[in-house]
Amino acid sequence: MPHGVGFFATGDIATRLRMFGVAVHRTDYDGHARLCAVGDGVPVAWDEVRQWPEVEAVQPIAVPFKLVSRAFHPHPTLISVGRCTIGSDQLALMAGPCSIEGEEQAFTIAAAVARSGASVMRGGAYKPRTSPYSFQGLGEEGLRIMRRAADAHGLAVVSEVMDTQQVALVARYADILQVGARNMQNYSLLKEVGHAQKPVLLKRGLAATIEEWLMSAEHIMSNGNSQVILCERGIRTFETYTRNTLDLNAIPVVKELSHLPVIVDPSHGTGIRNKVAPMARAAVAAGADGLIIEVHHDPDHALSDGAQSLYPVQFDELVDQIRMIATAIGRRV
Numbered sequence: 553m554p555h556g557v558g559f560f561a562t563g564d565i566a567t568r569l570r571m572f573g574v575a576v577h578r579t580d581y582d583g584h585a586r587l588c589a590v591g592d593g594v595p596v597a598w599d600e601v602r603q604w605p606e607v608e609a610v611q612p613i614a615v616p617f618k619l620v621s622r623a624f625h626p627h628p629t630l631i632s633v634g635r636c637t638i639g640s641d642q643l644a645l646m647a648g649p650c651s652i653e654g655e656e657q658a659f660t661i662a663a664a665v666a667r668s669g670a671s672v673m674r675g676g677a678y679k680p681r682t683s684p685y686s687f688q689g690l691g692e693e694g695l696r697i698m699r700r701a702a703d704a705h706g707l708a709v710v711s712e713v714m715d716t717q718q719v720a721l722v723a724r725y726a727d728i729l730q731v732g733a734r735n736m737q738n739y740s741l742l743k744e745v746g747h748a749q750k751p752v753l754l755k756r757g758l759a760a761t762i763e764e765w766l767m768s769a770e771h772i773m774s775n776g777n778s779q780v781i782l783c784e785r786g787i788r789t790f791e792t793y794t795r796n797t798l799d800l801n802a803i804p805v806v807k808e809l810s811h812l813p814v815i816v817d818p819s820h821g822t823g824i825r826n827k828v829a830p831m832a833r834a835a836v837a838a839g840a841d842g843l844i845i846e847v848h849h850d851p852d853h854a855l856s857d858g859a860q861s862l863y864p865v866q867f868d869e870l871v872d873q874i875r876m877i878a879t880a881i882g883r884r885v
């Protein structure tokens with residue numbers, strides 16, 4: 553059984569702890585250094601450690617996700633991207649097409665979502681498609697176009713990385729690396745984005761429990777990247793009237809268990825255009841730190857996910873509604 557212990561400490565405690573054979577991670581909280589020692593069954597002489605003069609407290613972390621847990625880091629983690637701080641009282645609004653399809657499409661949508669108040673542009677250049685015959689994305693050319701469109705309108709960029717070999721390339725263009733639902737348990741990929749110097753948006757797997765999802769975030773954090781944004785995007789259930797079942801329970805559950813920000817994707821969560829706004833409003837009311845929404849100016853001709861994409865005018869109306877809900881719960885857009 554791996555164990556985790558957080559405690560207040562200074563000096564070379566980390567080095568001395570490592571001599572027991574554990575990995576040591578550090579966070580700072582309330583002016584104290586907190587160290588988390590993790591190891592697979594490695595015996596640590598905790599009674600001895602407790603006696604070290606610099607040690608204020610030793611506390612076991614009972615949950616399997618140690619670094620992700622509130623026991624390790626009680627305050628919310630804030631992640632700065634462009635002009636928004638994800639996890640703060642200001643909601644992070646990410647919007648854009650499912651896939652980047654070309655210059656005109658990307659610039660048109662970037663202009664629209666920026667005008668409505670989004671601060672991050674979404675868009676896939678590497679697309680995980682159910683069918684190998686569906687549009688697979690424009691690859692690096694798509695990233696190049698999206699970067700220029702986003703820059704022209706002061707937006708940051710979030711884009712999906714599908715495998716380990718794409719991480720460095722996507723990180724050159726994007727501000728946030730998206731790990732898709734289908735890759736939530738691709739541990740090689742989690743390790744690779746764990747080594748990246750960019751925030752990671754980790755989508756919940758199609759059939760993943762909340763604990764499995766948090767354990768995937770733990771993989772990223774244990775590899776050195778503490779900038780993880782969790783994204784609820786709906787799970788598979790027996791229900792067929794919607795594409796997925798958006799699990800809004802996950803928001804308060806994750807908020808209690810973890811210090812990481814949680815955003816919601818009502819586009820993939822419902823799969824149906826006129827269901828996106830109600831679920832986006834509900835997500836904000838339930839305490840989500842932000843939204844990621846598909847928007848397309850000509851969804852009937854979109855190369856992917858047109859049926860769930862909002863028209864720019866619908867996104868604009870939604871942001872106005874979100875603004876009112878945010879005010880009611882002490883947050884802002």
Ligand code: PEP
Nearest residue numbers: 676732733734755785820
């Ligand atoms: C996407 O955001 O474009 C996407 C493919 O989402 P998911 O991984 O949640 O299906």
Ligand code: MN
Nearest residue numbers: 650846856857
């Ligand atoms: Mn999509």
